[in-house]
Amino acid sequence: MTELANILRRQIEVTGPITLADYMSACLLHPKYGYYTTQDALGVDGDFTTAPEISQMFGELIGLCVAQAWMDQGAPDRFALVELGPGRGTLIADILRATVQVPGFHMAAKLHLVEASDRMRTLQAAALPAHHPTWHDTVDSLPEDMPVYVIANEFFDALPIRQFQRDPKGWREVVVGLGEDGTLQRGLSDAAPIDALNSRLDDTAPGALVETCAHGTAVVDAIARRIVQNGGMALIVDYGGWHSDGDTFQAVRGHRPVDPFAEPGRADLTAHVDFEALARAALIAGCAASQFTNQGVFLERLGITPRAQSLAKGLTGDALDAHVAAHRRLTHPDEMGSLFRVLGLYPVTESPPPGLDP
Numbered sequence: 001m002t003e004l005a006n007i008l009r010r011q012i013e014v015t016g017p018i019t020l021a022d023y024m025s026a027c028l029l030h031p032k033y034g035y036y037t038t039q040d041a042l043g044v045d046g047d048f049t050t051a052p053e054i055s056q057m058f059g060e061l062i063g064l065c066v067a068q069a070w071m072d073q074g075a076p077d078r079f080a081l082v083e084l085g086p087g088r089g090t091l092i093a094d095i096l097r098a099t100v101q102v103p104g105f106h107m108a109a110k111l112h113l114v115e116a117s118d119r120m121r122t123l124q125a126a127a128l129p130a131h132h133p134t135w136h137d138t139v140d141s142l143p144e145d146m147p148v149y150v151i152a153n154e155f156f157d158a159l160p161i162r163q164f165q166r167d168p169k170g171w172r173e174v175v176v177g178l179g180e181d182g183t184l185q186r187g188l189s190d191a192a193p194i195d196a197l198n199s200r201l202d203d204t205a206p207g208a209l210v211e212t213c214a215h216g217t218a219v220v221d222a223i224a225r226r227i228v229q230n231g232g233m234a235l236i237v238d239y240g241g242w243h244s245d246g247d248t249f250q251a252v253r254g255h256r257p258v259d260p261f262a263e264p265g266r267a268d269l270t271a272h273v274d275f276e277a278l279a280r281a282a283l284i285a286g287c288a289a290s291q292f293t294n295q296g297v298f299l300e301r302l303g304i305t306p307r308a309q310s311l312a313k314g315l316t317g318d319a320l321d322a323h324v325a326a327h328r329r330l331t332h333p334d335e336m337g338s339l340f341r342v343l344g345l346y347p348v349t350e351s352p353p354p355g356l357d358p
């Protein structure tokens, strides 16, 4: 049993079962025993690999997309270049390298990173030796006096969700309580009507499970309000669907699925992103949202194939094989190409970022 399991058990003994969102928050970000505060999450030796860790091409193309969007909006001479949840800093480092030749871009960019984990901040600082980012615990302290160009890759899937199971008498919330043997276990609260889920009564039947992520919609609201006020855009890349449908809560350790309640703090916990909910939050804030687009299509439109061919010219043997495999992994529909999706947010008076349709 982990230290964190003991802490949560004592808490549940006192307060009763906790929501899945409280459980996820503690497991991922507990200051002493949380996953992101203690583990080497990312990369071949970690628990999962993200697109920028697979190939430099991902960050390069995103960088050029951001730079083009910045030029399309008149190249403002001061803007916040923001990444949410930068992990090891690989993506933002690739974005900065790819945009070094774009006249005026680096001069105008103020780097802001939203990162909850001090351990991750240290890795990010090491990946950006020539830059001086400002770190934020949350999006709430991001600048409000300049355009914001925001990138979020595999950030929203790490935000805490709640789960509700439909019942003839309303909804039963999935909670984390204690089994007879004192171990952490999934349970269900008593049924109650929940106004916020009324819109799901038409497309679900009793027994159906839906997920909500209030944290995610609050993040989008904060970003969208800044885009409406001062311009800029956001690119949200993640796995998920257009509509929350069913149980997508999962734990991964050492690149393998594990029981999410067995060793709290030792495994990565995620859920699929409900892009419709994020797009709706942006529209309510007065911002435009692009078509929901597969990552493979998005990267092809940005020119990943010519870029892959040009990088391949300098490679032979195993390095060439790895490069070809990375291109396929990022774009092929059987790999990340259609599992991962992209949503762009932008001012209603502007065009969507390159690679995305209005």
Ligand code: SAH
Binding pocket: 028, 036, 042, 050, 051, 052, 053, 084, 085, 086, 087, 088, 090, 091, 114, 115, 116, 117, 120, 137, 138, 152, 153, 154, 155, 158, 159
């Ligand atoms: N974008 C990176 C890493 C994704 S992993 C990549 O593509 O490789 C998720 C990142 O989000 C980690 O850096 C983690 O510490 C951070 N994170 C998770 N939950 C967070 C939260 N609630 N607030 C801020 N950062 C968070």
